[in-house]
Amino acid sequence: MKVAVVTGASKGIGRAVSLALAKEGYSLAIGARSLDLLEEVAEKTNAFYSFLDVSKEDSVNQFAQKVLKRFGRVDLLVANAGIGVGGRLDEVSDEDFERVLQVNTLGLWRSIKAFLPALKKSRGLVIAVTSDISTRLIPGSGAYVASKWAARAILRTFQIENPEVRFLELRPGAVDTHFYGKPGRRREEGFMKPEDVAEVVRAIVRLPNHVRVEELMFRSIYQDPEY
Template identity: 35%
Template sequence: MTDLTDQVAIVSGASRGIGKAIALLLAMQGAKVVCVARSAEELEEVAHKTQGLAVPADVSDADDAQHVVDQALRHFGRLDILVCNAGVGSFGLLEHFDAAEWDRIFDVNVKGTFLLCKAAVPHFKSRHRGHIVGITSDVARRTFENGTAYGASKFAQDAVLASLRKEVRSHGIKVSTIFPGLVDTYFNDSVPGGPDAEKTHLKPSDVAQAVRYVLEAPAHVVIDELMIHPLTQEW
């Protein structure tokens, strides 16, 4: 298994929920974590717990995304892991859905992944190594009513990562995609800890363990896609 000790990892959306769980677990495994999110106050708290670096940023902004990677390189001297986790979503009938909200969802979920990868890949190529992990959703594999914007963004995010995987494999760079089902987080203004959450939802720590699983796979093992089902909590 690959040792994560002293590996430098960027985690976007790290201020709460899945991203926070990923950042904390990677730090527990010895990684040096660059925590990224728009909420500076919550981010500082997570960075303090991970003894890592907090970089407040909007990943849908090209300058901010480049700044994140530049700060990681300036502070730690290299980058080994990029976890594209930042995501937003809202739901409703297509005919009533606000166009500006559609753009916001695509900006964070798709453009944010694209921009962070665009900023990180040149460094990974220069070292002939690196691992990108994208957190998408099981809705990148299915459709549902009222989910046109969110579902389309997750299909698109998956396509970005799948195409990138083919572009960079010959450079020694891995790209893995994780497709969680329902997760008990603050997503879409939900409040974690609902009465049925343990029966119907994954925990953020389940997704974090899936990330750890793909990152710790031996170098010769390629795990392109990993689906996590909320009822069995298996992958």
């Protein structure tokens, strides 16, 4: 039995990745705050689901305990939960900056930390969803960008400290999800669909365990190739 955990699985990329991993034969544990949406994903994937707020240490630890009690092992962690915050750095509020760091940066760190002993045991894989902006600068999105640069630093440090686990920084460009409000944008506007990201994840998990893909940036052919 191969066990995958997906955070932020109620919507968007996490939902699509969960559906794809179920098709790949993984037993799934999924978490997010919207239990009604999670339940719907669980029905389609036969997943174990539970409330998860990655911005709270207790919530992450309780989630991990439940998952490990249920399955006893974890082979793959998709640390995907994330939020966006806009605004120039001289306008973004303290509260918003703190919120985006709590979810995208500390939430990612907490999620990996909670499952690390199990991942070490299984010599498993972490796929952390950052963004194509994790090495770029976007005026008007400084807090979000900083949260993803920091996530990248955390991941690389985890990799050096834990060579028995494989850490992949997954860096999609624009994806048509709730991240931008209501989904429904056309591919020609530069957006991929969550299913496109799920296909990339599917290709990664099919690779042999002795291959460590450390970073993967990919975008729609309609998005400008900015670096």
